[in-house]
Amino acid sequence: MKQVDYIIVGAGYAGVFFAHQLIKEKKSFKIFYDENISASQISAGVCNPVILKRFNTFWKSQEQIDYLDVIFKEIETYTSKNYLIDENVVRIFHNDSEKVQWTKNSQKEDLKSYLNPDFIKLESVENSFGAGKVNQSCRIDVSSFFTDILNYLEDNNYLIKEKFDYQLIDTANNSYKNFTFKNLIFCEGIASNTNPFFSNIPIQPNKGHCLKVKLNKVPDSYIIKKKHFLFNLQNDNYYYGGSYDRFDKTNNINDESVEELKSALKGIYKNDFEIQDINVAFRATVADRRPILGRHQKYQNFYIFNGLGARGVYNGSYFSKVLFDFIENNLNLESEIDVKRFY
Ligand SMILES: Cc1cc2nc3c(=O)[nH]c(=O)nc-3n(C[C@H](O)[C@H](O)[C@H](O)COP(=O)(O)OP(=O)(O)OC[C@H]3O[C@@H](n4cnc5c(N)ncnc54)[C@H](O)[C@@H]3O)c2cc1C
Structure with missing residues (x-):
């Protein structure tokens, strides 16, 4: 039996950002990846602090933007690549009333650093009403990010390319196949609906x-x-x-x-x-549009990290640290994101 601090199940944004926290804090771990192409791998990788239907923002948007720079700088120390692409989102307006709404919202305290009040005219696409630029938005190079991070995990003997079989967990001994673990983190995206430990969580x-x-x-x-x-x-x-x-x-x-x-x-x-x-x-x-983090009701060292919704990059990066601090440093989980809200 080999002892590890953590086993992670799933290698989308949730799994790999959590793996990053473990690398940074020098924890031992294995990450299981069934090699299916995940939502994360086909995502656009856009990091956009504005809900582009209503020109609003969301909970903790600025904290998430700020943390993005931190985490990608940390990852760069071992992959030697910067994945953040400094390209802004521009939203094409459907009509004049959207422009009026944008201008009005751009004066609000929580939105003024995002909604650029000066409209732009795009050359290449239809935009008869013009377009508004979202400051602080960007995207990541999704393809290079997953290629590099999965290679890094494999080269350093963290990655196990096989489907994790829930039936083989020995809950009494905290072991799985030939590993004993301190903590087990489930990051399987929609496959969590087939996870017997968390199948009641409404993903x-x-x-x-x-x-x-x-x-x-x-x-x-x-x-x-x-x-x-x-x-x-x-x-x-x-x-x-x-x-x-x-x-x-x-x-x-x-x-x-x-x-x-x-x-x-x-x-x-x-x-x-x-x-x-x-x-x-x-x-x-998730119906309440918040990620789901936290501890299993019965098995106190089993955790879920899921429900990243349409914001895998922001939610995955920011909340990977929140989950790590909850487990290792006893910091509280805010009720908005705690899996307890479904118990
Ligand atoms: C078309 C599209 C565009 C998107 N664009 C954006 C965007 O621009 N910006 C943004 O931030 N987000 C975007 N998203 C959302 C983002 O992709 C998701 O929020 C994110 O993928 C969720 O990550 P995850 O790790 O929770 O789940 P997933 O990406 O689904 O990853 C789960 C992983 O677990 C593996 N797995 C599951 N069960 C097992 C098992 N038993 N054993 C081993 N491995 C297992 C799966 O194969 C998979 O690799 C987009 C999504 C889609 C579909």
Whole structure:
């Protein structure tokens, strides 16, 4: 038997950001990854402090923005790469009343550092009412981030590429196969609905499609948003997505969602484009739109870290430290995020 401080199940944003906290604090651990392409890996990686429907912000947005710089600098110390891309979100207005709303909200105390009051005109896409820029927004290089971090975890003997089997946990001895552990952290996204220890926690799958498209005319170098995000990946390849669907629970590509994305893209981009790739995965969402962290009712060293919703990067990075401090430093979990709210 090999003794480790932690076992983590799942290697999306929740799992790898928590793994980072363990690397930083020199804890021993293993992270299980079943090699399925996760929502995290197909995500746009956009970090945007503004809810772009109503031009509002959300709980702890500034703390999350500030922590993003800290955590990515820490990760850079061992992957030697900066994954933060300094590109702002610009929201195309649908009509004049949205511009009025933006201006009004840009004067509010909690929004004035985000909503840039000077409108911009984009060159490459339809934006007859102009667009507003979200200050402090950015995105991460999702593909390099997961490639590098998974390689790092594998090279340093942390990563176990296999499906974690709940039936093999020996709860009496805190062991799993040939490991004994102090703490077990479940970060499985929507697969937590099949986890016998946390299956009663109401995680709702929300299916998202996104496209990789080749554009024949280069758009402005922003994260352009009307209904979905459009931004450059590499050369003439662009990301476009993602869709939201609460009802379709199948894993396959849904033609209707792809059509919805194509027609929305055609609505703003009047040149030809070619679809190179279609990806699909499920966001793990919660009705109260707050992540879920905390301790199992009975097994005091079993924890959940889930419900990151549409904000995997902000929630995953910021709350990985909150969870670590709760477990190791006895800091309180705020009731808004504590899994206890479902007990
Ligand atoms: C199309 C799309 C676009 C998005 N865009 C953005 C965006 O721009 N910005 C943003 O912040 N967020 C975005 N999101 C949301 C973000 O992707 C999610 O919040 C995030 O992926 C949740 O991370 P997670 O680690 O909780 O779950 P997941 O990403 O689902 O990861 C769970 C992992 O656990 C593994 N796993 C599950 N069960 C087991 C088991 N038994 N054994 C081993 N491994 C297991 C899975 O294979 C997976 O790797 C987007 C999502 C989608 C679908």
